[in-house]
Amino acid sequence: MAEFTMELNDEQKEVRDWLHGFAADVIRPAAAEWDEREETPWPIIQEAAKVGIYSLDFYAQQYFDPTGLGIPMAMEELFWGDAGIALSIVGTGLAAVGVLANGTEEQIGTWIPQMYGDVNDVKVAAFCSSEPDAGSDVASMRTRAVYDEAKDEWVLNGTKTWATNGGIANVHVVVAVVDSELGSKGHASFIVPPNTPGLSQGQKFQKHGIRASHTAEVVLEDVRVPGSCLLGGKEKLDERLARARERAKSGGERVKNAAMATFEASRPAVGAMAVGTARAAYEEALEYAKTRTQFGRPIIDNQGVAFQLADMRTSVDAARLLVWRASWMAVNGKQFTAAEGSMSKLFASETAKKVTAQAIQILGGNGYTREYPVERMHRDAAIYTIFEGTSEIQRLVIARTLAGMPIR
Numbered sequence: 023m024a025e026f027t028m029e030l031n032d033e034q035k036e037v038r039d040w041l042h043g044f045a046a047d048v049i050r051p052a053a054a055e056w057d058e059r060e061e062t063p064w065p066i067i068q069e070a071a072k073v074g075i076y077s078l079d080f081y082a083q084q085y086f087d088p089t090g091l092g093i094p095m096a097m098e099e100l101f102w103g104d105a106g107i108a109l110s111i112v113g114t115g116l117a118a119v120g121v122l123a124n125g126t127e128e129q130i131g132t133w134i135p136q137m138y139g140d141v142n143d144v145k146v147a148a149f150c151s152s153e154p155d156a157g158s159d160v161a162s163m164r165t166r167a168v169y170d171e172a173k174d175e176w177v178l179n180g181t182k183t184w185a186t187n188g189g190i191a192n193v194h195v196v197v198a199v200v201d202s203e204l205g206s207k208g209h210a211s212f213i214v215p216p217n218t219p220g221l222s223q224g225q226k227f228q229k230h231g232i233r234a235s236h237t238a239e240v241v242l243e244d245v246r247v248p249g250s251c252l253l254g255g256k257e258k259l260d261e262r263l264a265r266a267r268e269r270a271k272s273g274g275e276r277v278k279n280a281a282m283a284t285f286e287a288s289r290p291a292v293g294a295m296a297v298g299t300a301r302a303a304y305e306e307a308l309e310y311a312k313t314r315t316q317f318g319r320p321i322i323d324n325q326g327v328a329f330q331l332a333d334m335r336t337s338v339d340a341a342r343l344l345v346w347r348a349s350w351m352a353v354n355g356k357q358f359t360a361a362e363g364s365m366s367k368l369f370a371s372e373t374a375k376k377v378t379a380q381a382i383q384i385l386g387g388n389g390y391t392r393e394y395p396v397e398r399m400h401r402d403a404a405i406y407t408i409f410e411g412t413s414e415i416q417r418l419v420i421a422r423t424l425a426g427m428p429i430r
């Protein structure tokens with residue numbers, strides 16, 4: 023186990039500074055343009071690929087940092103640059119993690135490289151779980167996957183929604199129902215390879231924030247994928263379903279949901295994105311408050327403004343500490359006995375919403391315009407309390423964990 027320290031080591035500082043440089047020199051200057059265009063910023067993704075930020079290797083390196091701080095540090099810096107562009111850069115990771123968590127070695131080796139493409143031909147990937155009637159309530163998912171034994175193929179039908187990179191992805195990872203009697207235990211994940219007939223993009227959403235990130239419906243009509251596209255393979259699925267059926271029949275004790283443990287480990291990464299946006303808005307507000315003069319003195323000379331900045335900075339630092347704690351726990355195999363991952367996501371995302379609103383207030387009329395970035399940051403921040411589990415769902419998970427109640 024790595025020794026606990028609050029200090030980043032030299033290597034981490036080097037990576038952080040490198041990422042910060044990319045965020046400041048490449049991402050931030052392009053943020054307003056891509057927000058207005060509401061399009062995927064392909065040239066920036068390509069730039070990120072060229073320098074090595076858009077690649078599985080980079081994320082794997084950060085993921086295996088024994089302190090656990092590699093991923094949150096990377097997320098904070100990239101999202102400090104701009105949330106919409108950063109999500110376009112890291113969105114593929116969500117699908118890649120789906121394959122890493124459930125796929126065989128062969129599936130990992132085959133599909134993850136195709137998710138990223140190469141420097142001269144970058145690709146993105148999408149993770150499709152949410153549906154129009156199954157957002158927070160994942161168990162009510164309707165997309166079906168039926169096995170065609172004669173052809174060793176799975177046939178997928180349904181409509182997915184809110185998919186980041188949905189329809190523009192080279193590889194889609196789709197979660198579908200294989201046994202409707204078993205609720206979320208009857209779900210399985212499938213790779214839909216590039217150019218598979220029957221998969222199409224539905225509505226592309228026009229959003230409040232993170233507008234450079236593409237979000238769309240994905241329609242699946244008799245999509246046939248080879249048996250090898252079932253993540254983890256058929257044998258493992260059959261064993262898992264048999265165990266779940268056995269437990270359902272005997273009315274046996276609910277086993278600890280492995281998916282919940284995965285969420286606890288992945289939620290701090292979203293918290294770190296929120297910390298990045300919150301910190302960016304705080305820094306803008308601090309600089310503005312030091313230079314904007316009213317009544318013959320900088321506005322920071324007013325306690326009403328200065329105390330807001332003190333609270334903003336305190337919240338940003340507290341959010342980061344919760345994120346770092348949960349990330350450290352995840353890599354060191356600590357049990358999330360108080361849903362510490364959910365706690366970090368809840369606090370950081372609510373902080374981002376609040377701090378970006380305070381930043382607008384400190385910038386006054388300028389804060390309310392698109393001439394200054396805090397207006398965009400505030401629109402962007404609203405997503406953190408919604409995706410990867412809303413704030414209400416985080417509270418539900420924390421409360422049920424504290425009460426020792428099962429989490430569905």
Ligand SMILES: Cc1cc2nc3c(=O)[nH]c(=O)nc-3n(C[C@H](O)[C@H](O)[C@H](O)COP(=O)(O)OP(=O)(O)OC[C@H]3O[C@@H](n4cnc5c(N)ncnc54)[C@H](O)[C@@H]3O)c2cc1C
Nearest residue numbers: 149150151152157158184185186237408409410411412414
């Ligand atoms: C920009 C964007 C990108 C996304 N990217 C992806 C993606 O890549 N892949 C993917 O699969 N999904 C993605 N999502 C979907 C996202 O995870 C869902 O929007 C989220 O889980 C909430 O589901 P919902 O929108 O259906 O809201 P609902 O579940 O309908 O919730 C509506 C409201 O009711 C509250 N609520 C619901 N149940 C309870 C309860 N039991 N107790 C208290 N309050 C409750 C919620 O907190 C919320 O305030 C994305 C969403 C957005 C907006």
